[in-house]
Amino acid sequence: MPSSPFFDSIAEAHRQWNARWPEHADHMATVTSVMRVQQLLLSRIEETLKPYGLTFAAYEALQLLAFARGALPMGKMGERLMVHPASVTNVVTRLEQRGLVERRVSPDDRRVVLARITSAGQTLAWQATEALNESSFGLADLTRAQAVETTAHLRDVRAALGDVHRPDQAGTSPRDLPVHP
Amino acid sequence: MPSSPFFDSIAEAHRQWNARWPEHADHMATVTSVMRVQQLLLSRIEETLKPYGLTFAAYEALQLLAFARGALPMGKMGERLMVHPASVTNVVTRLEQRGLVERRVSPDDRRVVLARITSAGQTLAWQATEALNESSFGLADLTRAQAVETTAHLRDVRAALGDVHRPDQAGTSPRDLPVHP
DNA sequence: ATCAAATATTTTGGCATTAAAGTACATAGG
DNA sequence: CCTATGTACTTTAATGCCAAAATATTTGAT
Numbered sequence: 001m002p003s004s005p006f007f008d009s010i011a012e013a014h015r016q017w018n019a020r021w022p023e024h025a026d027h028m029a030t031v032t033s034v035m036r037v038q039q040l041l042l043s044r045i046e047e048t049l050k051p052y053g054l055t056f057a058a059y060e061a062l063q064l065l066a067f068a069r070g071a072l073p074m075g076k077m078g079e080r081l082m083v084h085p086a087s088v089t090n091v092v093t094r095l096e097q098r099g100l101v102e103r104r105v106s107p108d109d110r111r112v113v114l115a116r117i118t119s120a121g122q123t124l125a126w127q128a129t130e131a132l133n134e135s136s137f138g139l140a141d142l143t144r145a146q147a148v149e150t151t152a153h154l155r156d157v158r159a160a161l162g163d164v165h166r167p168d169q170a171g172t173s174p175r176d177l178p179v180h181p
Numbered sequence: 182m183p184s185s186p187f188f189d190s191i192a193e194a195h196r197q198w199n200a201r202w203p204e205h206a207d208h209m210a211t212v213t214s215v216m217r218v219q220q221l222l223l224s225r226i227e228e229t230l231k232p233y234g235l236t237f238a239a240y241e242a243l244q245l246l247a248f249a250r251g252a253l254p255m256g257k258m259g260e261r262l263m264v265h266p267a268s269v270t271n272v273v274t275r276l277e278q279r280g281l282v283e284r285r286v287s288p289d290d291r292r293v294v295l296a297r298i299t300s301a302g303q304t305l306a307w308q309a310t311e312a313l314n315e316s317s318f319g320l321a322d323l324t325r326a327q328a329v330e331t332t333a334h335l336r337d338v339r340a341a342l343g344d345v346h347r348p349d350q351a352g353t354s355p356r357d358l359p360v361h362p
Numbered sequence: 363a364t365c366a367a368a369t370a371t372t373t374t375g376g377c378a379t380t381a382a383a384g385t386a387c388a389t390a391g392g
Numbered sequence: 393c394c395t396a397t398g399t400a401c402t403t404t405a406a407t408g409c410c411a412a413a414a415t416a417t418t419t420g421a422t
Contacts, residue, residue, distance in 0.1 A: 007345075008336075008344075009261075009263070010345075016248060021314050024313075024318070026329050026332070027317045027318050027320045027323065027325070028313075028314075028318055029328070030320060030323070030329075030331050030332045030335075031222055031226070031318040031320065033332050033335035033336065034215065034218050034219050034222055035219060035222075035223075036263070037215050037335050037338050037342070037344075040339070040342040041215055041216070042216075045212070082217070129202075132209075133202050133204070133209075136208045137205070137208050137212040138212070139208045139212065139338070139341055139342075141340075141341035142208065142337065144207045146338075146341075147207040147211040148207050149334055150214070150338055151191075151207070151214050153327070153334050154211075154217075154331065155189070155214065156323070156327055156331070157218050157323060157331055158191075158214070160320060160321075160322035160323040161221040161222070161319065161322075163217065163221055
């Protein structure tokens with residue numbers, strides 16, 4: 001019996017829940033675990049990105065544009081990143097101010113704003129990606145096998161949340177649900 | 182081959198990463214999965230809590246006080262919830278304005294502020310908890326077995342992140358690392 | 363006893379996110 | 393045409409989070 005108040009705070013929370021609502025304790029523990037891991041990962045990743053002056057949100061946007069061949073419409077970026085359109089406006093504005101990204105109105109449709117990464121942006125994106133890879137995204141102490149297994153289980157969770165089709169029935173009917181309902 | 186651009190956006194990202202940095206693609210996919218699941222869970226949970234006027238952060242603080250016997254120091258709340266002290270100040274202020282929580286200075290140490298749940302707060306906490314339990318915290322479509330397995334794998338991840346001791350060696354030496362370094 | 367260091371909380375500032383309203387543009391139907 | 397409706401993006405407002413500075417209080421060392 002450890003002397004510190006909580007050896008594993010999630011196990012402790014599970015016990016408390018189990019004492020009152022045993023039917024729901026397991027799902028509660030899963031949710032709490034996801035939240036906690038996300039919190040820890042995010043802080044490690046942002047620590048790695050800090051030298052490059054990038055938040056994780058900014059990195060994701062920049063990396064998306066780095067992968068893209070040419071320019072992307074703002075709306076497409078929001079879809080891919082699965083964030084609100086206003087968030088795209090925010091992050092692209094800040095990247096643009098630093099000269100990492102350029103905006104221009106689409107010649108085809110003047111409602112559309114296209115974002116394109118600059119060469120300075122490409123350089124920074126490559127460096128930041130290298131740093132993240134080197135740090136294994138904060139998961140250096142996790143074996144690749146553990147990573148693969150965890151991802152597989154989380155895919156089940158995503159399936160239960162409607163983010164993906166049943167894993168054993170790939171290619172059935174693609175879904176095109178709006179991200180922002 | 183699905184006709185929609187991304188059948189599973191995480192599998193797609195894994196392929197892209199694997200083509201360039203095969204050593205790191207598995208860890209990247211794990212991180213991306215965690216982030217995505219957290220996002221989906223949080224939005225479901227906040228949807229469930231909306232009728233009670235609670236965000237998830239507010240719910241967690243309120244529930245912590247509901248479980249506590251008496252009053253808790255603000256700092257203790259931050260430790261338990263693993264959030265920044267400023268966040269505790271914020272959320273308690275808002276709960277206090279709604280009459281769900283009361284603040285008072287500790288008689289023992291006048292630097293310390295104690296927070297205690299009111300009876301109105303207890304009632305609301307109980308109702309919100311019932312709603313979350315009913316919704317299985319957004320994971321109603323996940324079996325309990327899947328929930329348990331996922332939690333176990335995430336415990337490995339937490340262990341790799343230093344959040345918990347090695348799962349097979351419980352009770353070694355309790356750690357008392359500060360949450361906010 | 364006094365003064366420096368540590369502790370507990372709040373304040374301030376910056377960034378992120380969402381919802382809702384506003385602006386500009388495109389398109390389809392009369 | 394030209395108007396109604398829809399689309400793409402931005403702006404605004406509210407909330408939340410963290411980091412760092414500020415404030416108040418206690419503790420420890422000389």
